[in-house]
Amino acid sequence: MVRASITAALWHRKIPLKKPFVTALRCVDTVDDLVLKLSLGGYTGYGSAAPTVRITGDSAETIADSVKHELFPLFAADFDPRDPGGALRDAGDVSKSARYMAETALFDLAGSMQGLSLADMLGGARRRVLTNDITISMGTPQEMARDAADAAAQGFRNLKLKVGSDPETDYARLEAISRSVPDSVRLRVDANQAWDAEEGIAILKEYKKADFPIDFIEQPVPAEDIGGMARLTEANIFPIAADESVFSAADAERLMREKAAHIFNIKLAKCGGITEALAICALAEDHNARCMIGCMMEGPFGILAACQIAAARDPIHWIDLDSPLLYRGLEGVFSVAFYNERITVGNSPGIGIIDPALERWEGEKIWEAG
Ligand SMILES: C[C@H](N)C(=O)N[C@H](CCC(=O)O)C(=O)O
Numbered sequence: 001m002v003r004a005s006i007t008a009a010l011w012h013r014k015i016p017l018k019k020p021f022v023t024a025l026r027c028v029d030t031v032d033d034l035v036l037k038l039s040l041g042g043y044t045g046y047g048s049a050a051p052t053v054r055i056t057g058d059s060a061e062t063i064a065d066s067v068k069h070e071l072f073p074l075f076a077a078d079f080d081p082r083d084p085g086g087a088l089r090d091a092g093d094v095s096k097s098a099r100y101m102a103e104t105a106l107f108d109l110a111g112s113m114q115g116l117s118l119a120d121m122l123g124g125a126r127r128r129v130l131t132n133d134i135t136i137s138m139g140t141p142q143e144m145a146r147d148a149a150d151a152a153a154q155g156f157r158n159l160k161l162k163v164g165s166d167p168e169t170d171y172a173r174l175e176a177i178s179r180s181v182p183d184s185v186r187l188r189v190d191a192n193q194a195w196d197a198e199e200g201i202a203i204l205k206e207y208k209k210a211d212f213p214i215d216f217i218e219q220p221v222p223a224e225d226i227g228g229m230a231r232l233t234e235a236n237i238f239p240i241a242a243d244e245s246v247f248s249a250a251d252a253e254r255l256m257r258e259k260a261a262h263i264f265n266i267k268l269a270k271c272g273g274i275t276e277a278l279a280i281c282a283l284a285e286d287h288n289a290r291c292m293i294g295c296m297m298e299g300p301f302g303i304l305a306a307c308q309i310a311a312a313r314d315p316i317h318w319i320d321l322d323s324p325l326l327y328r329g330l331e332g333v334f335s336v337a338f339y340n341e342r343i344t345v346g347n348s349p350g351i352g353i354i355d356p357a358l359e360r361w362e363g364e365k366i367w368e369a370g
């Protein structure tokens with residue numbers, strides 16, 4: 001047990017995007033990135049979180065306040081590198097984004113101290129190369145078809161399409177995109193809660209009739225409409241992925257029990273970090289279910305942690321960790337390499353940061369302690 005010598009600092013920076021990211025829920029042209037740096041005996045650990053109020057309810061202020069007043073006192077007093085998440089076990093009902101940021105930094109610090117990558121800390125990487133998708137923001141059918149064709153030309157075989165404005169335009173989007181990409185390209189369609197169950201069933205029947213190359217439909221109905229998710233799952237037109245409906249292992253367990261999704265989208269920002277994500281993976285293993293690991297439009301450190309988990313856990317079948325591909329400028333910062341659809345997870349300690357690039361994007365240090 002190492003006591004009371006962790007120092008912490010919090011940055012708030014803005015990461016510019018190549019183009020606005022548009023979904024049925026929100027539109028952003030920069031990523032708001034809160035970064036937590038922990039230092040102990042010459043070692044460092046980093047975590048990050050984005051204030052996605054529309055999805056997690058967490059603002060920059062609530063995340064920062066929770067780290068300063070609720071989480072730092074816990075891990076500053078009680079950090080054990082052999083059990084990095086242990087200090088947060090009794091954190092209670094805190095901001096999930098803050099917990100995620102702190103837990104990522106604690107695992108990164110522990111990995112640095114032990115010379116182990118996070119994937120190896122979790123029992124060894126089974127896969128070092130992951131196949132990522134890329135998201136095509138909601139736009140006109142022509143714009144989306146052009147973006148889809150560009151992505152396919154770069155080598156992406158899995159495209160995640162944002163839909164949910166109105167059924168006619170969505171259909172035109174799918175039609176234009178299907179025509180613009182090679183037959184080998186598969187589509188994931190994310191409605192971000194835009195439909196109700198009846199509407200969703202009618203829409204999906206049309207998509208089926210048109211033979212669009214769809215692998216699954218993500219979060220067709222509002223997060224709390226578990227009955228609607230179950231109806232769409234039972235209809236079995238396309239596999240249904242739960243995203244905003246699954247914030248915790250308890251949510252995942254309910255969805256599995258009520259047969260309200262085929263696929264479970266784990267996001268560290270939604271579930272509060274690595275420990276809860278592993279609990280969802282364990283449940284999926286018990287239920288023989290498959291998961292996707294996804295991300296918010298968020299900074300790179302949490303994405304690195306998610307890549308390490310994806311490399312180490314079998315139930316994670318689909319990878320949607322494309323946020324870094326959408327930033328303007330990233331090169332040379334991580335041991336986890338993003339090259340078009342390929343993510344290669346290296347052996348560097350912790351989550352795999354080579355250079356935290358704290359000065360690279362506009363931002364400021366907003367707090368330090370210890
Ligand atoms: C970035 C990722 N591919 C994605 O699409 N995530 C969204 C939410 C992102 C956000 O609004 O910050 C999702 O799956 O709904």
Ligand SMILES: [Mg+2]
Pocket residue numbers: 190192218219243244
């Ligand atoms: Mg989604």
